[in-house]
Amino acid sequence: MTKPLMTKPVLTAVLTGKAVPFGRPNTQSxxxxxxxxxxxxxxxAGLEGDEQADRRNHGxxxxxxxxxxxxxxxxxxxxxxxxxxxxxxxxxxxxxLSTQGLTEETVCVGDVFRIGTAVLQVSQGRQPCWKLNHRFGVADMARRVQATGRTGWYYRVLEPGIAAAGDEVALIERPLPDWPLARILRAFYHDTGDLPxxxxxAALEPLAPGWRTLAQRRVESGRVEDWTSRLGE
Structure with a gap:
């Protein structure tokens, strides 16, 4: 069961960035x-003025x-x-988005938040990749993020709006209280043979299709996918 929200979440910052050369030859981020x-x-499509260089894995x-x-x-x-x-x-x-008062233990897949005037739904956790290794100058940073479950998460946008630092972060719907992101991350990266x-x-409708497919593939094959390329090892 999800841990309750112990404090009122605070939106501490809204951030955007432009794609620039990064990490490896012919790579941008x-x-x-x-x-x-x-x-x-x-x-x-996300925040106005923000970019994603790798549209296959981001955005x-x-x-x-x-x-x-x-x-x-x-x-x-x-x-x-x-x-x-x-x-x-x-x-x-x-x-x-940066906040205090929310973590993967207290946020469930499918949660709907009003942040500023926008309405967003939690769609999946983040799958860390090799770019974090370069970003931090730590060779195994992506694997550390994955192992700790301190991954962050993604939203789909249900209602467009605007947001700024200091805005309210309000949970307005929780359809799947038994499915905190931390539970899903543990199944993917630690208890990898927990087929039930x-x-x-795989049956969680609010979960992004890619993650549902990943879970179903594991159930059918009994095998864990190779993380080497993604984690940069």
Whole structure:
């Protein structure tokens, strides 16, 4: 069962970024996002003025907006092998929305939030990739993010609107209280042979189709996909 929200969530920052050369030859990324001072329009494709360089793995209707909890930053500062200046300010993980008061333990797939005037639905967790290794200068950063479950999550946009730092973050619907993101992440990355849970995941209608397919494939094959290329190892 999902842990209750213990505090009223606060939208600490709204962030956007432009695609630039990054990490590997002929590769671009917009992971270097910066907070905006003004309210930003949020539509079905994401935030106005924001870019996604790799449209295959980022962006699209089910990954229109990326949310990462600022709550995790203290744990990362304690966990990493060397100081990480990126963690001194929001935006280290390429997030569009930064909050305090929400984590993967307290957010469920399918949750509907009103953030500013936009209405967003949690569609899936983030699958960390090799770009985080380059971003932090830590060779196994993507694997660390995956292993800890401190991944952040994505939204689809149900109603366009605008949002700015300081706006209210209000949970207005929770259709799947038994499916916190943390439970799904544990099944994908730790309890990888838990076929009953994976079968349940495959049946979650609000979950992004790609993740439902991933769970169903695991159930049918009994095999875990190779993460090497994605994690950059």
């Amino acid at each position: 917009a992971i270097g996002k910066q907070p905006t001072d003004a309210a930003v329009a949020i539509g079905p 699209g209707p089910d990954k229109a907006v990326h949310h990462y909890p600022f709550d995790h930053y203290a744990a990362w500062r304690a966990d990493l092998p060397a100081p990480a200046p990126l963690l001194d300010a929001v935006g280290a993980f390429g997030e569009n 849970t994976l079968a349940g995941i």
